[in-house]
Amino acid sequence: KAGVTQTPRYLIKTRGQQVTLSCSPISGHRSVSWYQQTPGQGLQFLFEYFSETQRNKGNFPGRFSGRQFSNSRSEMNVSTLELGDSALYLCASSSLTGETGELFFGEGSRLTVL
Amino acid sequence: KNQVEQSPQSLIILEGKNCTLQCNYTVSPFSNLRWYKQDTGRGPVSLTIMTFSENTKSNGRYTATLDADTKQSSLHITASQLSDSASYICVVTSENSGYALNFGKGTSLLVTP
Numbered sequence: 256k257a258g259v260t261q262t263p264r265y266l267i268k269t270r271g272q273q274v275t276l277s278c279s280p281i282s283g284h285r286s287v288s289w290y291q292q293t294p295g296q297g298l299q300f301l302f303e304y305f306s307e308t309q310r311n312k313g314n315f316p317g318r319f320s321g322r323q324f325s326n327s328r329s330e331m332n333v334s335t336l337e338l339g340d341s342a343l344y345l346c347a348s349s350s351l352t353g354e355t356g357e358l359f360f361g362e363g364s365r366l367t368v369l
Numbered sequence: 370k371n372q373v374e375q376s377p378q379s380l381i382i383l384e385g386k387n388c389t390l391q392c393n394y395t396v397s398p399f400s401n402l403r404w405y406k407q408d409t410g411r412g413p414v415s416l417t418i419m420t421f422s423e424n425t426k427s428n429g430r431y432t433a434t435l436d437a438d439t440k441q442s443s444l445h446i447t448a449s450q451l452s453d454s455a456s457y458i459c460v461v462t463s464e465n466s467g468y469a470l471n472f473g474k475g476t477s478l479l480v481t482p
Contacts, residue, residue, distance in 0.1 A: 297473070297474035298458065298472040343410075345413070347412075357415055357418060358413075362411055363412050
């Protein structure tokens with residue numbers, strides 16, 4: 256059974272640009288959640304989607320957005336990139352909601368903003 | 370504010386030795402507590418998930434304990450191996466509405482030969 260796939264694995268952007276990250280969940284999983292991980296802050300929740308609906312959103316500015324498609328694949332977008340957006344972005348899928356089901360994480364997308 | 374505090378922040382042990390990582394939380398109402406292992410540059414991998422009624426759970430050489438009364442959990446690693454070098458993250462889930470996962474900042478473990 257294939258795991259959670261995130262693309263791209265690494266990317267470099269400059270300030271002011273925008274970026275789109277993709278996450279393909281484990282087959283059959285309807286929940287996809289996104290996290291930002293930095294050395295200082297640890298893992299921070301961005302948002303969760305379940306059956307194409309955003310269930311919850313973390314405390315991030317509106318520059319961070321996401322969506323989920325009918326096949327459960329999800330994308331997150333960051334507009335007007337700032338240096339502080341440099342981080343490892345992780346997505347996780349679950350057969351249930353993120354709070355009740357086990358989370359299976361992808362390998363992450365490492366974003367560097369110059 | 371719900372919080373999850375992990376200690377120590379970092380730890381160095383010799384291969385073959387045992388170690389214990391701590392997680393204290395103030396999350397309420399409590400739903401479950403999870404331990405994840407994260408290798409450098411990789412995504413976290415689940416080690417254990419414990420509900421209120423469980424006070425011990427094992428996964429190979431990893432044993433997690435939970436004391437819901439004192440709101441403390443520990444992760445004990447037996448006979449450490451070099452591959453145990455990683456960050457260990459404690460996550461406590463609340464039953465509150467809205468997003469309910471509360472993350473600790475992790476303990477960085479280095480196992481040396």
